Amino acid sequence: MRRRTITSVKLLLLAMIPILGFLLIYVVPLGLTFRYTFTATPEGQTWTDSIHEILQNRYFAAGFRNLLQFGCACLGAGFSLALGLSWLMVRHPHLARPAVLIMILPLLIPTFSVSHLVQELFHIDLLSRWEVCAGALLCLYCWKYTGTAASILYAAHIHLQREVLEAAKLDGCGEWRLFFRVRLPMIRGQVGLSLLFLLMDYFRIYKESYLLFGRYPPDELYLIQHYMANHYLKMDVFRVSVAAASMAVLCLLFFGVAALLLKEKRVKTK
Amino acid sequence: MKRRKVYFPSLLLLSAALMLFLLPILAVLFFSIVKMQDGKLLVSVEEYRIMLQDEWLMRHFANSGIISIGTMMVQLPLSLCLALFLSRGRGKARVIVIGLLILMLLMPFQTYMLPLFQLYKWLGLYDTHVGLILYGGLSSLGALLLTFFIRSIPEEQWEAASMETSSILRITWKVILPQIIPALVILLLLSFAEAWNLVEPAIILLDHDELRPVSVSLNDFHEVSWAGAALYAMPVIVLYIGMLLIVRGRKGDGWAIDIFD
Numbered sequence: 001m002r003r004r005t006i007t008s009v010k011l012l013l014l015a016m017i018p019i020l021g022f023l024l025i026y027v028v029p030l031g032l033t034f035r036y037t038f039t040a041t042p043e044g045q046t047w048t049d050s051i052h053e054i055l056q057n058r059y060f061a062a063g064f065r066n067l068l069q070f071g072c073a074c075l076g077a078g079f080s081l082a083l084g085l086s087w088l089m090v091r092h093p094h095l096a097r098p099a100v101l102i103m104i105l106p107l108l109i110p111t112f113s114v115s116h117l118v119q120e121l122f123h124i125d126l127l128s129r130w131e132v133c134a135g136a137l138l139c140l141y142c143w144k145y146t147g148t149a150a151s152i153l154y155a156a157h158i159h160l161q162r163e164v165l166e167a168a169k170l171d172g173c174g175e176w177r178l179f180f181r182v183r184l185p186m187i188r189g190q191v192g193l194s195l196l197f198l199l200m201d202y203f204r205i206y207k208e209s210y211l212l213f214g215r216y217p218p219d220e221l222y223l224i225q226h227y228m229a230n231h232y233l234k235m236d237v238f239r240v241s242v243a244a245a246s247m248a249v250l251c252l253l254f255f256g257v258a259a260l261l262l263k264e265k266r267v268k269t270k
Numbered sequence: 271m272k273r274r275k276v277y278f279p280s281l282l283l284l285s286a287a288l289m290l291f292l293l294p295i296l297a298v299l300f301f302s303i304v305k306m307q308d309g310k311l312l313v314s315v316e317e318y319r320i321m322l323q324d325e326w327l328m329r330h331f332a333n334s335g336i337i338s339i340g341t342m343m344v345q346l347p348l349s350l351c352l353a354l355f356l357s358r359g360r361g362k363a364r365v366i367v368i369g370l371l372i373l374m375l376l377m378p379f380q381t382y383m384l385p386l387f388q389l390y391k392w393l394g395l396y397d398t399h400v401g402l403i404l405y406g407g408l409s410s411l412g413a414l415l416l417t418f419f420i421r422s423i424p425e426e427q428w429e430a431a432s433m434e435t436s437s438i439l440r441i442t443w444k445v446i447l448p449q450i451i452p453a454l455v456i457l458l459l460l461s462f463a464e465a466w467n468l469v470e471p472a473i474i475l476l477d478h479d480e481l482r483p484v485s486v487s488l489n490d491f492h493e494v495s496w497a498g499a500a501l502y503a504m505p506v507i508v509l510y511i512g513m514l515l516i517v518r519g520r521k522g523d524g525w526a527i528d529i530f531d
Binding site for chain 1: 277294349377409474
């Protein structure tokens with residue numbers, strides 16, 4: 001028992017440097033963002049007035065609205081494609097390994113390397129219509145991230161018990177039915193994981209948007225991240241912090257719901 | 271012998287999808303050396319020549335190299351130390367740290383960029399490569415990935431080894447490391463790719479133009495856009511193929527996908 005405690009203390013001491021570094025560089029700044037939301041009010045204004053003014057701001061509202069709308073499109077398209085790809089890999093297991101290796105590659109390729117190609121392909125310039133720009137950004141997002149999401153789903157498929165699948169087939173289950181009614185419910189955890197992966201990368205889509213359209217995308221693609229980046233340039237601490245804290249809360253909300261769903265499943269299987 | 275049934279339409283669809291994943295990379299490589307002139311296709315490496323002779327651009331490539339290799343060097347040992355504690359340590363602190371790691375993995379950079387900028391100024395890390403290396407090296411992905419892999423090693427092996435020696439470093443070297451080589455390879459690859467592709471932190475945390483990585487500066491270099499894009503992707507592709515060969519070599523019969531098994 002004593003030996004175990006000593007080992008535990010030693011491990012904690014070993015982990016002290018990364019823990020302190022992580023807290024300092026990641027957690028403290030996020031905490032400060034929330035603090036500034038309440039303390040960095042512009043001079044001569046009350047907190048309520050300042051918040052009211054921000055909430056009334058056209059760009060702030062558009063940023064959040066577009067973030068949600070474009071998010072639905074990205075996640076919907078991304079997840080459907082990932083699901084389709086994983087189904088294709090299940091049907092052709094002999095091709096699955098090279099397929100995974102190819103599909104993970106876009107995640108690693110720097111965005112800049114393909115952003116120029118996408119700009120040329122969609123003829124993106126200052127006069128481009130927003131639908132074209134949205135299509136370009138959606139294609140770039142799907143190309144970069146759906147392969148990895150499909151690989152996560154496929155990795156779950158190969159661990160499914162053959163007996164269950166065989167039994168379903170003997171009961172007259174067709175290929176589609178087998179996939180949606182038997183396979184998918186059995187890999188619910190990994191479905192959640194791949195959705196989380198797609199969501200996490202969606203919240204980081206500013207990088208792709210910046211490389212395609214610069215600081216000012218079409219109004220319909222102006223996300224809350226653009227609002228933050230543009231107000232950061234003006235060093236407007238309060239506006240940036242309020243937007244950042246709202247986005248952090250939104251992230252927490254999404255991931256909290258996902259975590260609850262996954263937890264509920266675990267309790268049920270017990 | 272039972273023959274496997276082949277579904278041709280879906281096979282065709284999968285092949286087409288895989289081509290779509292590969293096509294952008296191949297197209298960038300193709301356009302970097304093939305140019306259209308007077309309605310004719312010409313093979314030319316002129317863009318590469320201009321780029322390789324451009325001292326300013328090469329300096330930015332070197333900056334990216336310094337930041338990426340530095341991030342790999344910092345992230346590997348720190349993630350391993352943290353992962354050992356998270357997978358083999360005890361106490362509630364572990365749960366809190368894991369929760370914070372997951373939380374920060376999900377948060378976009380914009381949610382904490384302004385306080386981080388102020389903190390870096392205060393610590394003297396602003397406008398330095400060390401600042402960017404620490405930012406990448408301390409990110410939570412590495413620790414979470416290694417924790418996941420170390421947890422899959424049976425605890426009995428750790429217990430048996432700790433009977434023979436009390437040195438954690440020795441146990442890690444003899445028992446843990448040989449079993450997590452694929453995870454370390456993946457971590458190195460992800461860490462390099464992430465740092466090589468750094469955009470927002472480089473814009474916010476660096477001021478002087480000569481310190482900026484190529485991920486930010488290539489955007490302003492329109493003369494060699496195709497060759498620039500191709501050359502910029504090259505290190506990641508080479509590293510990816512190299513890492514696959516390492517993992518395949520170790521596994522004997524398998525590919526990197528075996529890490530999922």
